Amino acid sequence: MTDKAGGVYGVCLRGKPGWGENMAFLTAMSNSFGARWFDEKWEPQFNTPEWKKTIDFYVALLKADGPPGASSNGFNENLALFNDGKCGMWIDATVAAGFVTDPKQSKVSDKVGFALAPNNGLGKNSNWLWAWSLAVPAGTSKADAAEKFVSWATSKHYTDLVASKEGWARVPPGTRTSLYKNADYTKAAPWADMTLESIDSADPHHPTVKPVPYTGVQFVAIPEFQGMATDTGQDFSAALAGTMTVDQALAKAQASATNVMKKAGYLK
Numbered sequence: 482m483t484d485k486a487g488g489v490y491g492v493c494l495r496g497k498p499g500w501g502e503n504m505a506f507l508t509a510m511s512n513s514f515g516a517r518w519f520d521e522k523w524e525p526q527f528n529t530p531e532w533k534k535t536i537d538f539y540v541a542l543l544k545a546d547g548p549p550g551a552s553s554n555g556f557n558e559n560l561a562l563f564n565d566g567k568c569g570m571w572i573d574a575t576v577a578a579g580f581v582t583d584p585k586q587s588k589v590s591d592k593v594g595f596a597l598a599p600n601n602g603l604g605k606n607s608n609w610l611w612a613w614s615l616a617v618p619a620g621t622s623k624a625d626a627a628e629k630f631v632s633w634a635t636s637k638h639y640t641d642l643v644a645s646k647e648g649w650a651r652v653p654p655g656t657r658t659s660l661y662k663n664a665d666y667t668k669a670a671p672w673a674d675m676t677l678e679s680i681d682s683a684d685p686h687h688p689t690v691k692p693v694p695y696t697g698v699q700f701v702a703i704p705e706f707q708g709m710a711t712d713t714g715q716d717f718s719a720a721l722a723g724t725m726t727v728d729q730a731l732a733k734a735q736a737s738a739t740n741v742m743k744k745a746g747y748l749k
Contacts, residue, residue: 482569
């Protein structure tokens with residue numbers, strides 16, 4: 482699919498550094514390669530062959546078949562490239578299905594097919610599990626009004642409203658189980674069954690091939706993760722940009738993660 486002279490690239494993947502940008506994708510991808518953030522003793526694992534295979538493959542793939550400047554591309558940048566017909570494949574959030582099939586947004590809306598995130602043969606897909614959640618601050622004086630809004634915004638009534646205004650294919654996915662039993666939605670969204678299968682197959686309690694002490698598929702549910710993964714994301718983005726080798730990026734990630742875990746008291 483790659484036709485660089487014609488401005489078409491075989492694959493677009495997240496490269497922009499950040500715990501919720503490239504590291505969301507790379508953590509999920511690493512699960513399929515048998516890697517993990519920590520072993521059962523909370524020792525960082527970036528010095529293992531599994532992480533080496535993950536980042537080697539990722540960097541080589543995007544250098545051969547990715548768009549220029551991939552190290553700066555996140556969800557929004559890749560969405561724009563895909564909708565403009567510049568990407569053959571894009572692995573990302575299921576919510577994108579409604580965007581890439583919308584003829585108002587996408588030049589390739591009638592040419593898009595869907596598949597589950599890749600599997601490297603070890604029993605774990607490269608899919609993740611995430612949610613944008615609504616919360617009511619404990620100190621608010623408008624708790625009743627906020628609760629009513631949250632209830633409405635996550636209700637079947639809201640789903641019906643979006644469908645009436647934008648069509649069933651634009652309804653927010655992954656919000657209500659009943660949506661996937663709605664014939665109007667499944668007819669308009671051929672990706673519906675696959676989305677549900679992807680959500681159901683992501684197991685935050687058993688995210689990796691080898692056992693781990695943490696919960697989370699594309700993240701580690703500890704307070705230190707956000708800062709640690711932001712640093713690590715910068716290392717792997719640098720490897721993709723070519724300002725650092727893969728080995729250098731992995732060594733730097735291993736050192737910084739070990740330092741954080743020692744300071745936090747996970748390691749002696």
